[in-house]
Amino acid sequence: MYSKEIAKLAGVSRSTVSRVVNNYSNVTPETKEKVNKIIKKYGYIPHAPARALAGKNSRIIGVFLTNIKARNKKFRVFQNVYTSPFEAAIIDYADKLGYNVLVLIINDKDDFNKISDLFSSRVLSGGIFIGANNDSPKIFKLIKSGCKITIIDQEKNKIDSKVNYIIVNSDNYNGAYKATKHLIDYGHKEIAHICGDMNKYSGFKRLEGYIKAMEEAKLPIKEEYMAYGDFNEDGGFKSANKLLKGKDNKITAIFSSNDSMAIGAMKAIKKMGLRIPEDISIVGYDDVRSASYISPALTTIRSSIFEMASIATGKLINYIENDINSPGYYTIPAELIIRESTRKLK
Numbered sequence: 024m025y026s027k028e029i030a031k032l033a034g035v036s037r038s039t040v041s042r043v044v045n046n047y048s049n050v051t052p053e054t055k056e057k058v059n060k061i062i063k064k065y066g067y068i069p070h071a072p073a074r075a076l077a078g079k080n081s082r083i084i085g086v087f088l089t090n091i092k093a094r095n096k097k098f099r100v101f102q103n104v105y106t107s108p109f110e111a112a113i114i115d116y117a118d119k120l121g122y123n124v125l126v127l128i129i130n131d132k133d134d135f136n137k138i139s140d141l142f143s144s145r146v147l148s149g150g151i152f153i154g155a156n157n158d159s160p161k162i163f164k165l166i167k168s169g170c171k172i173t174i175i176d177q178e179k180n181k182i183d184s185k186v187n188y189i190i191v192n193s194d195n196y197n198g199a200y201k202a203t204k205h206l207i208d209y210g211h212k213e214i215a216h217i218c219g220d221m222n223k224y225s226g227f228k229r230l231e232g233y234i235k236a237m238e239e240a241k242l243p244i245k246e247e248y249m250a251y252g253d254f255n256e257d258g259g260f261k262s263a264n265k266l267l268k269g270k271d272n273k274i275t276a277i278f279s280s281n282d283s284m285a286i287g288a289m290k291a292i293k294k295m296g297l298r299i300p301e302d303i304s305i306v307g308y309d310d311v312r313s314a315s316y317i318s319p320a321l322t323t324i325r326s327s328i329f330e331m332a333s334i335a336t337g338k339l340i341n342y343i344e345n346d347i348n349s350p351g352y353y354t355i356p357a358e359l360i361i362r363e364s365t366r367k368l369k
Contacts, residue, residue: 033058080343082122085150086113087138089129104283104311109153112332120340135161142170148343151335156222171342173335178224179352187348191335193326195225198357199232202278202306202324205359207240210368211276211304215248217262217288219280229280229308248274252284259287267295275303282307282314282323300366310360319363326357
């Protein structure tokens with residue numbers, strides 16, 4: 024319902040409805056009560072651009088699903104078992120705080136112009152980036168221009184400490200260390216790693232965690248025991264083929280930098296006629312919903328997607344409503360979840 028209809032039902036002017044909505048003091052308590060009762064009964068959401076022109080918070084945040092590739096490689100949201108639940112959790116939490124969410128898919132560097140325009144026109148009050156490369160100059164430019172931004176999966180020291188941004192990460196390093204250490208504790212020595220995208224903070228930090236656990240156990244880190252899967256299922260499938268078909272292969276376990284690649288690797292392993300975990304143990308990362316339903320159920324690292332989304336959304340809205348202009352950095356603990364895809368060597 025529009026303000027015109029609200030005004031007619033309440034017997035007041037549209038400007039009075041606007042003053043009630045924006046909580047101006049020059050409205051009598053009786054009029055406020057009458058207008059608010061009608062708003063509650065029929066529903067009324069102030070038009071975002073109108074609120075922006077009035078200098079008000081639009082109560083809309085953007086979620087930017089970022090995957091900058093070549094122009095002929097488009098981002099497929101439905102294929103991403105991590106992004107979709109993250110996006111849903113943000114929408115749910117924002118709704119509880121009285122905010123709406125506008126989702127944009129960033130396939131090309133030029134798409135950042137759309138984001139900039141939405142901030143400039145004050146349609147958006149803030150935004151959350153998911154899947155962005157580490158150290159993205161386009162994101163830094165938005166932050167430095169005054170936009171309230173949260174970035175998921177970003178290195179802390181890459182952004183000026185005097186500007187308004189929020190970074191939310193999984194404890195990537197320790198999570199990867201725990202995953203690799205679990206395999207070592209189970210007696211495995213020939214442990215391969217399917218790396219994620221090295222342009223992403225989580226990609227290189229999880230590799231560092233794997234290396235730390237291997238070095239600590241005085242196990243050799245072999246170049247031929249590392250493959251790169253780009254955080255998607257197809258990449259995991261191809262990586263497992265590359266790792267396990269080598270003539271000198273003695274691999275008994277794989278740590279995959281995320282669950283999507285682990286699931287792809289499991290498909291490749293089964294296609295080769297190998298058994299999980301009897302022949303190959305495998306550990307993933309993220310604990311996506313499907314990890315507990317596949318067969319065998321995937322041992323993985325859980326870093327709560329809901330908690331990350333809640334912090335990202337709640338802190339951003341706090342920054343918006345209290346006009347905070349300082350950095351915030353949050354790390355979500357990583358927990359080992361042992362299921363059926365790993366076994367102890369005898």
